[in-house]
Amino acid sequence: MFESSSILVGLEIGTSKVCAVVGDLGDDGALNIVGLGQARSRGVRKGEIVGTAQAEEDVRQAIAEAEQMADVEIRSVYLGVTGGHVRGFNNRGVHPVVSADREISEEDVQDVIKNAKAINLSPQNHVIHAIRQHFLVDGQDGILNPVGLLGARVEVDVHVIHGNFNRLQNAIRTVKGLQLEVDDIVFTGLASSLAVLSNEQKELGALVIDLGGGTTEYIVYGNGIVKHTGVLAVGGDHLTNDLSYGLKVSLGRAEKLKIDHGCALVEEAVKGQTTALANEAGRPGKLINLEHLRRIMSLRLEEILQLVKQDLVRSGVFDYPRAGVFLCGGGARISKIEELARRVFQIPVSPGRTSSISGLTSALDQPEFAAPIGLVKFGSFQQRRRSRKHSFTGRVRDRLGQLFKWA
């Protein structure tokens, strides 16, 4: 009866794969990954569902696999959403302090947050997240909690991530069609950063880039808060497509070439080297020039990273990531991608590791599972917040739970 509420499931319907991760939130608040299910995704392009029936089937398969592995019944999921329509921006809410003694009360804080979240967006847009940043009291920046301070005016910055309502609804509908509840929708870039970054790294400032199959999500932290988010609807699929076009091979072959021989840099040593494609009979067929292969990949990857960098520079957040760049998603597997990213960003680059969660080590080590693991982590934060809110009932429930355990 109590166990079911501590099971958290993250579901990511990605462009290349559908992935479900099952986490178990222990009584002590420790998160443990107990199950993982995945299926090759067929109904998704650029992070958005284009074929409902296929996507539904893939989700079902992934969920079934995860259920089997974790030996639980999955009823609800935290759903990752992304796509070219998802955008992030910062908004500021203002609230005058009206009390006679000018002391900022809890109500003032609630009001200012409400004001900040009242965003003038067109009706087809839906706010996915409104993440609170710092408070300002009479223009003084960087206040974490203004309750009890004196001031005439309290302001708060929120980072708002929003997307097109209908396109977000597509993913939700697909999941609901499988008789699953959606606890919450989460921007996958945010989820990846939750999985990859430690609190110190968030405090120091970091950039997380999730190089996915159809999209590239990025998120910037500075002083412990989310400063900027963005999505680029360009990903690993584009690499495959470029290779298929440039080397004149089928998409399947191009995908295989990308995985077997892909590299983010064109090295001197590879010049003039070729590899033979096996034909249907298994005999060597067409010769593929490896230099061309890598040049095509390198140009595309560099462009993706440059576009991310340009966006950060334009938004004025390029100076925040001091802890470095963290790469995750399938694209982080490409060899030499860290070197290329280091050249572009000129700060340390490291692969994102989901080290702060215990559980299936083989799953945690893979960069492509950062987003679904982050979804589970997001769920655990929500769960904790909820239990804190209903602290009395929560406490009673905990006591009861312990009693039952002892019995």
Next chain:
Amino acid sequence: MTLTETAPTPAPDPQATASIKVFGVGNAGLNVIEPLIRAALPGMDFIAVNPDPYSLTRSSAPQKLQLDTALLRGLGTGGDPERGHALAEEHADELKALCEGASTVFVVAGLGGGAGTGISPVLARVAKQAGALVLGFVVTPFRCERDRRASLAAQGLDELKAAADGVICLPNESIFKLIDPNTSLIDTFRLTNELLADGILGVWRLLTHGGLIEIHFEDLRTLIQDKHSESAFAVADAMGATRSREVAEKLLAHPMLENGQALEQADAVLISILGGPDLTMAEVNRVMEQIGGHCEQAQVIMGAAIDEAFRDRLSVTLIAARRKAEPQRMRQTDAAAEDLDAQLLDSTSNLRQPSKFVPPPPSVPPDQIRQFIEAQRPGASALQTKLPRLRQGQLPLQIVSKDRFEKTEPTIHKGEDLDVPTYIRRGIALN
């Protein structure tokens, strides 16, 4: 597209070859021109330009210009091209005065630092304003000097290319092919400097030694203009009876040409042969055949000249230029065509820099210009000829299929469709 391109190219002024001014910019530039100054070539003036007074005192250039401002107090630019740029802008008038009277200005610099990277684009610009043909000779940093310098150098190179008529660029990294691992640091830098100096000498020779088959400024200009992302050059000398074969072999084995690979990838190749009065046609033929066999794709410009001092000797200078990617050149919309009219009507925009080689366009009264343009408009000609003109609609040219992304929403970033492979948008050729 503009009037300047359609104007006929006149033969260069024979006097024009007389004055070449060579500017050494920054410490690297000064070092490169040092051996050339000592060689005392006729018709070449050397000017050293640097913010650092100490290196200027060491230079033996006859003319020196110290770019200084109260802010720097005689210190260098500190590796900051912005400072170099600002300094040069401040002294633009002095630089321009130095360029006066020169037909050709060579800007010799090392990119990646503060002085060379910042000053040379400004120098190139003012030299061009002074009416000279501007050629840049630059070295880019070693890879071990790390990315910051490399990116600064790349930026500087772009600026210089935009400002100068042509740039010949020698990547320092390519020197590794020439040296063995035991070469000392001093020798390595000496060798790079010598290589660049050789290139300058070669270009000087082919410009000054009016010969049997002459190469004009314009030839050189068309060769290196816009196509000089990676120019490779090589100079080879040989003596004796078998000199023609020897010189061709030496050239093809030259490390700068990557065993002839640079030739195969080149779009344009300039070959200048310099020999004594005993140079035979058969020899010229042999050299050309051996080299030409390696660059069948390229446009080859050839010249031959005679110098009394080169008796029994044969020297060949070769410049191979690889085409630079032309971004956005493929997209031409109707809007561009409309712009052209506006451009033609706007009498100030097509005023050209005064040049010694291209005469100014014939002076026509403004109302006559208007008349010409009016006559070229489609509507006007229809009126004149009284014939209905059928205008065929044009569909936008879509060369690249988007395969997998055919049915998805296109990802447009600043007018570029990101679904199209990057290498195609950048125009990078895979051969």
